[in-house]
Amino acid sequence: MKEIIQKYIDNNNQEFQRYNSWNHCYVAFGNTKLSKDILALHLGFYLASWGMYRGSSGLLQKDYKIHIETVEIIGKYPELRCSKNNEVDVSCITEIVEIIKHLKEYYESFQYITSKNKSRNITSTDTLISKILLGTLGCLPAFDRLFIKGVKKSDQEFKNLKEKSINSLFDYVGIHNEELKEIQTLYPQYPIMKLIDMYFWQVGFDL
Numbered sequence: 001m002k003e004i005i006q007k008y009i010d011n012n013n014q015e016f017q018r019y020n021s022w023n024h025c026y027v028a029f030g031n032t033k034l035s036k037d038i039l040a041l042h043l044g045f046y047l048a049s050w051g052m053y054r055g056s057s058g059l060l061q062k063d064y065k066i067h068i069e070t071v072e073i074i075g076k077y078p079e080l081r082c083s084k085n086n087e088v089d090v091s092c093i094t095e096i097v098e099i100i101k102h103l104k105e106y107y108e109s110f111q112y113i114t115s116k117n118k119s120r121n122i123t124s125t126d127t128l129i130s131k132i133l134l135g136t137l138g139c140l141p142a143f144d145r146l147f148i149k150g151v152k153k154s155d156q157e158f159k160n161l162k163e164k165s166i167n168s169l170f171d172y173v174g175i176h177n178e179e180l181k182e183i184q185t186l187y188p189q190y191p192i193m194k195l196i197d198m199y200f201w202q203v204g205f206d207l
Contacts (some may be wrong), residue, residue: 001176001199002183002189008198009187022194025135029074030081038066046135047119047128050142058122061112073102082138082191084184088207090170096139097163103129126161134197138190140166153195160166 012019023044028034034042046065047053054061077099082088088096104124111119130143140161141147148159158169173180173192180192186193 001179002186004167005183005187005195005198008202011202018049018067019062021046022135023189026138026194029136030083036068036071037065039071040064043067043070043132043136047131050131050135051094051144052128052131058110058112058120059128060111064178066110069106070103070132073099073106074132077137078138080133080139082193084188085109086190088136088139090167090174092139093163093166093170099133100129100161103132134194138194140169141193141200144201147205149202150200150205153203153207154200156200172196176179194202 025042028039028042041064044067047059059066066206077095080088080092080095107122107124107128110122112122114120126143127145130140133140134142143160151159156168156172158165158172173196177192180195184192185197186192190198
């Protein structure tokens with residue numbers, strides 16, 4: 001696991017590299033002095049860097065202020081903010097499922113006009129919601145295509161944001177907790193779920 005995570009860091013943490021947007025967003029959300037407006041701007045740019053503002057995305061039709069209420073929602077769950085000294089565990093699953101539901105409902109309440117001039121609600125995919133939670137609280141990995149590809153390669157069961165899948169994720173963390181904590185001593189700036197994200201993303205990428 002350590003070698004694969006190191007490979008991710010070596011390949012993706014060069015100066016001005018787009019994956020650094022996670023670092024900027026995560027650090028910003030740990031700064032209690034920043035305004036909701038500034039945090040929403042950080043979140044919007046991070047999501048754009050991480051592929052969530054592609055041409056077919058409803059978010060592309062909105063400005064960054066759509067994320068201000070997201071900042072407010074996230075602020076209601078301070079116990080989910082992860083760091084080396086405050087990691088989420090299986091006891092947090094209820095709150096994680098709750099914030100996922102809250103965020104999905106919020107984004108799906110917005111409509112946009114498609115290229116075919118049709119009105120459509122924003123789709124709050126698992127990829128979008130998990131990237132938001134990874135970039136702000138660090139309490140889940142990002143369930144994107146390459147991450148899931150890596151998970152499948154490793155014969156794991158956490159492939160979506162359903163409660164059963166999240167339970168499986170925490171089972172995996174529990175089994176590998178000692179190894180993950182050892183890796184975290186080398187990279188204390190990254191919460192455990194970010195290390196999990198790096199590992200499976202790199203496995204998927206290498207495929």
